[in-house]
Amino acid sequence: MFRRRLPVLLLPLSLLAAELRAQNAPVPQQAETGTLGADWTSPTQAGVQYVTVVPTATINGQSPGTAARIITYSVTFPGAGSYDLYARVRIGSGGANDDSFYYGNGFGSKLPADDTNWITVNQLNGVGYTGATEVVTGAGGGQQQVWKWLNLSAFNGGEPPISFTVPAGGLTQTFQIGAREDGLDIDKFVFGETGRFFTVANLDAGAQGSTTPPVVFTPTGLPMAAGKPKFLGGVYSNPQKPFFNNYFNQVTPENAGKWGSVEAVRNVMNWTELDSAYALAQRKGYPFKMHTLIWGAQQPIWIEDLPASEQLREINEWFAAVAQRYPNIAQIEVVNEPTNDLPLNGSTGNNGPNTPGSGAGNYYNALGGAGTTGWDWVITSFQLARQYFPTTQLLLNDYGVASSTANAQRYLGIMNLLVARNLVDGVGIQGHAFETRNVSAANFAANLTTLASAGKPLYITELDIDGVNAANPPVLDDAIQLAEYQRIFPTLWEHPAVKGITLWGYRPGHWRTAQGAYLANGDNTERPALVWLKNYVRSTVLGTRANQANAALTLAPNPASHGRFQVQGGERVQAIRVFDLNGRLVQEIPGANRATVEVALSVAPGMYLVQVQEAQGITSRKLVVE
Structure with missing residues (x-):
């Protein structure tokens, strides 16, 4: 009997290959199953066996350096294709000093000291994913001392990340990692198919991810303070990068601009993350503030034991390197927390005691120590900053200085020492939740007015407001955060001497994530305090600012031949003071309440700062004398 054949439907080869690739299961790899170099150990804690590197005083800047600091794995894949690398890690109590390692730049055995063979993964302290349903993408908000997952192929932790390609004829591959900082624990890795989305639960179980992207909220619109006479800026780091431009119009690097982050190894400079923050500011036209010199x-550990003269030489090199690399810095926090954290081993300030190896710098005496003023080290720092950054606004920065009348007066005293030498251009005032909580808005406003009496603009540099309740353990509480924002933020924003506010983070990965200080959730949705803040900033009409500089004031000609020039465009000029770049007053001329004043300087050729005092405030201009 004749039987009719049914047609066979053949898939095109390209579709068949794609279908086969889509079946590639994830490949888990326990960290302790590799061949451990001599510097690695494999302890077990609370049922979790992991690997960690033995403590060491020094680290290589861009590579493991020796074979003893490498772990080698043999990994067999189910099929050819592209895989992303995931890791389950835990950051130790050292935070930013415990949060980096290397992985091989592709498969194969790597040369321990060849930087091109390795991908640096740094700044893991404030990123990662811990919630079972969280999709592990590029950042997240995991903190230190908890196990968390990272997608290393989507996270730039110092160098561009990579995915791994497995060829059809080589399903078994060699994979290596290398030690950088001690205090980092690694539990396991997972190679997951590129293009799939893995949750924490998927990775924990070694289960396949989804091909469906997670649904997330996408913010839109211009920065909150666009078009306003004050900026509302944000701190810039990997966890805080998403949608930065939809909220903020000023940029401050979080940790990337701290000396210990840039030059952890002497003469080995890591500018990557700082470059990223600066590039955003330049691209968008936002003011860039350097935090901190x-x-x-x-601070670098290696500087602590150098002779004072060598320390001072290194400080000069640090200033010069920043100035050369970033010529368009709008503001610099020259000295950070002078009343709370001296760069001196043995100091017992609020953040002390500073012990050897803690990163205090220990160069207090190299800068002059207390000296005759009690703050000579601060004055020296600003003299150097004026020398290396003659056109940049120089700020002092500290916390606790507006929440206490006594602290405000002490801080004002330091400011006045700098103002008298024309070394400072603005007052930095941190505003962390532990400062503003339980302080009345009226007291905060009064202390701001006290600090404004130095005649310099005020900047709230590090504002964050917690959002958890008093339960044990604390529970995220939107209402508490909203009420505190509504209580304190208008006091800061509407004060006439405050010229800008910078939020010290707004997403998970915030340094106070555990206290609920973030304003946007991991899926980008906005907490009620952020919704209110956007509406408040955009709708509030700000009045005339006190001590306002005169934008119309000019010096002509500039350069000035033989020191002769005119101050033009003034309004009732009361006095003109001319300072050299070390902050020394070289000449003072009465203004006689005139709009135009003739000036003849008896000075050597060079650059000078001309400070013009008018009824409405002080305006500073740079002058070149030929």
């Missing part, structure tokens, strides 16, 4: 924390 001098501080008693997160």
Whole structure:
């Protein structure tokens, strides 16, 4: 009997290959199953076996350096294709000093000291995913001392990340990681198919991810303070990058501008993250504030034991390197937290005691120590900053200085020392939740007015407001955060001497994530305080600012031949003071309440700062004398 054949439907080869690739299961790899170099150990804690590197005083800047700091794995894949690399890690109590390692730049055995063979993964302290249903993409908000997942192929932690290609004829591959900082624990890795979306639960179980992208909220619109006479800026780091331009119009790097982050290894400079923040500011036309040059924390460990003269030489090199690389810095926090954290081992300030190896810098005496003023080290720092950054607005920055009348007066005293030498251009005032909580808005406003009496604009540099209740353990509470924003933010924003506010983070990965200080959730949705803040800033009409500089004032000609020029466009000029770049007053001329004043300087050729005092405030201009 004749039987009729049914047609066979053949898939095109390209579709068949794609279908086969889509079946590639994830490949888990326990970290301790590799061949461990001599510097690695494999302890077990709370049922989790992991790997960690033994403590070491020094690290290589861009590579493991020796074979002892490498772990080698043999990984067999189910099929050819592209895979992303995921890792389950835990950051130790050292935070930013415990949060980096290397992985091989592709498969194969790598040369330990060849930087091109390795991808640096740094700044893991404030990123990662812990919630079972969270999709592990590029950042997240996981904190230190908790196990969390990272997608290393989607996270730039110092160098561009990579995915891994498995060829059809080579399903078994060699994969290597390398140690950088101690204090980082690694539990396991997962190679997951590129293009799939893995949740924390998927990765924990080694289960396949979804091909459907997660649904997330996408913010739109211009920065909150667009068109306003004050900026509302944000701190810039990997966790805070998403949708930055939809909220903020000023940029401050979070940790990337701290000396210890840039030059952890002497003469090995890591500018990557700082470059990223600066590039955004230049691209968008936002003011860029450098945070920070001098501080008693997160400084290079290697500088602590150098002779004072060598320390001072290194400080000069640090200033010069920043000035050369970033010529268009709008503001610099020259000294950070002078009343709380001296750059001195043995100091017992609020952040102390500063012990050897803690990152305090220990260069307090190299800058002059207390000296005759009690703050000579601060004055020296600003003299150097004026020398290296003659056209940049120089700020002092500290916390606790507006929440206490006594602290405000002490801080004002330091400011006045700098003002008298024409070394400072603005007052930086941190505004963390532990400062503003339980302080009345009226008291905060009064202390701001006290600090404004130095005659310099005020900047709220590090504002954050917590959002958890008093339960044990605390629970996220939108209403508490909203009420506190509504209580304190208008006091800051509407004060006439405040010229700008910078939020110290707004997403998970915030340094106070555990306190609920973030304003946007991991899926980008806005908490009620952020919704209110956007509406408030955009709708509030700000009045005339006190101590306003005169934008119309000019010096002509500039350059000035033989020191002769005119101050033009003034309004009732009361006095003109001319300072050299070390902040020394070289000449003072009465203004006689005139709009135009003839000036003849008896000075050597060079650059000078001309400060013009008028009834409505002080205007500063740079002058070149030929």
